[in-house]
Amino acid sequence: xxxxxxxxxxxxxxxxxxxxxxxxxxxxxxxxxxxxxxxxxxxxxxxxxxxxxxxxxxxxxxxxxxxxxxxxxxxxxxxxxxxxxxxxxxxxxxxxxxxxxxxxxxxxxxxxxxxxxxxxxxxxxxxxxxxxxxxxxxxxxxxxxxxxxxxxxxxxxxxxxxxxxxxxxxxxxxxxxxxxxxxxxxxxxxxxxxxxxxxxxxxxxxxxxxxxxxxxxxxxxxxxxxxxxxxxxxxxxxxxxxxxxxxxxxxxxxxxxxxxxxxxxxxxxxxxxxxxxxxxxxxxxxxxxxxxxxxxxxxxxxxxxxxxxxxxxxxxxxxxxxxxxxxxxx
Numbered sequence: 001x002x003x004x005x006x007x008x009x010x011x012x013x014x015x016x017x018x019x020x021x022x023x024x025x026x027x028x029x030x031x032x033x034x035x036x037x038x039x040x041x042x043x044x045x046x047x048x049x050x051x052x053x054x055x056x057x058x059x060x061x062x063x064x065x066x067x068x069x070x071x072x073x074x075x076x077x078x079x080x081x082x083x084x085x086x087x088x089x090x091x092x093x094x095x096x097x098x099x100x101x102x103x104x105x106x107x108x109x110x111x112x113x114x115x116x117x118x119x120x121x122x123x124x125x126x127x128x129x130x131x132x133x134x135x136x137x138x139x140x141x142x143x144x145x146x147x148x149x150x151x152x153x154x155x156x157x158x159x160x161x162x163x164x165x166x167x168x169x170x171x172x173x174x175x176x177x178x179x180x181x182x183x184x185x186x187x188x189x190x191x192x193x194x195x196x197x198x199x200x201x202x203x204x205x206x207x208x209x210x211x212x213x214x215x216x217x218x219x220x221x222x223x224x225x226x227x228x229x230x231x232x233x234x235x236x237x238x239x240x241x242x243x244x245x246x247x248x249x250x251x252x253x254x255x256x257x258x259x260x261x262x263x264x265x266x267x268x269x270x271x272x273x274x275x276x277x278x279x280x281x282x283x284x285x286x287x288x289x290x291x292x293x294x295x296x297x298x299x300x301x302x303x304x305x306x307x308x309x310x311x312x313x314x315x316x317x318x319x320x321x322x323x324x325x326x327x328x329x330x
Contacts, residue, residue: 047166047167047169047310048166048167049167052137052141055140058136059137059149059167060149062132062136063129063133063146063150063153064153064157065132066128066129066132067081070125070128076121078154078155078157078158078216079213079217079240080120080122081125081126081151081154082150082151082154083120084122084123084126084147084151085147085148085151085305086210086213086305087115087116087180087183088144088147089306090179090196090200091110091176092172092174092175092309093310094147094148094305094308094309095144095170095309095316096171096319097110097172097176098110099147099323100323101323107175107325108175110177110180114181115185118220118235123323125150126146126147126322127321127323129150130143133146142169142319143319144170144171146322148169151302152165155248155302158248159247159248159249160248160295161295161296161299163299163303165303165306166303166306166307169311170316171311171316171317171319172316173325183196184197186219186263186264187223187264190269190271190273190279191275193207193265194279202301202304202305204280205283205297206301206305207269208269209287209297209300209301210298210302212298214240214252214261214262214266215249215252216240216245216246216248217239217240217245218237218238219240220235220237222234224238224262225261225263225264225267239262240262242255242260249291250288250290250294250295253285254288256269256270256288257270257285270284
């Protein structure tokens with residue numbers, strides 16, 4: 001009798017284990033599926049690097065090809081595209097709101113606020129990417145995800161790190177002018193920069209790492225520490241990094257060590273301010289001496305920034321054209 005009871009117990013145990021294993025496999029399969037979302041650790045919905053694996057497997061290659069073509073005639077494009085992603089995520093979350101044109105009275109574009117007006121650029125390249133993706137897989141890839149992919153590809157093409165871009169964002173249908181007017185400024189003091197980054201759960205390491213994107217690209221002289229020299233128009237362009245202006249590397253931090261950062265908001269991270277000495281300065285020194293450390297932290301901070309308040313599941317939409325919200329029926 002005891003032998004029979006033991007066999008039944010063993011059989012039930014095996015069946016229960018098999019059932020649990022099957023549930024785990026189904027859960028993992030759902031997380032990796034091109035149309036699905038992995039469950040977030042704290043509840044809610046997380047983004048997935050495999051989001052388009054089935055619905056649009058060529059998405060990454062399409063984005064890369066358009067950017068490669070664009071940078072042949074305009075070497076500034078990689079730096080411009082990563083700036084679009086940054087300025088998008090810091091307003092309304094990463095929802096592609098920056099890409100919307102004026103459609104008054106419903107939509108007032110974020111492109112015209114001081115932080116973006118006559119300086120945010122690369123919108124035509126985003127249009128080209130969207131057009132190519134609509135041809136490859138219509139109605140699948142969001143404009144917000146295009147910005148995230150374009151940022152990673154731009155950094156990698158300029159010699160910087162690669163990272164697994166988390167995808168699955170949907171596009172917003174509104175803009176936020178108040179938020180756009182509160183973007184980090186080239187003239188912000190350190191405490192103001194730290195506050196603006198903390199508001200999005202980004203710490204001092206994220207601040208120093210993400211500011212490192214100023215290792216390539218150009219800036220108008222009106223925003224630099226030296227300002228414009230006599231007779232220079234305010235929109236005259238200067239290299240952000242005078243050493244390797246088109247390469248993504250850690251030379252930017254060496255510039256800070258020599259007091260040669262172009263932007264006041266960069267140099268404040270290594271100022272004599274006691275707050276800087278206790279918070280950002282040690283990180284600047286670390287990144288200046290170890291490019292691999294900078295690359296690793298930059299990639300992690302980009303993933304973290306890209307996770308700011310994304311729209312997922314049934315929120316928002318997948319825009320057909322990145323410059324305007326969809327009309328009824330699309």
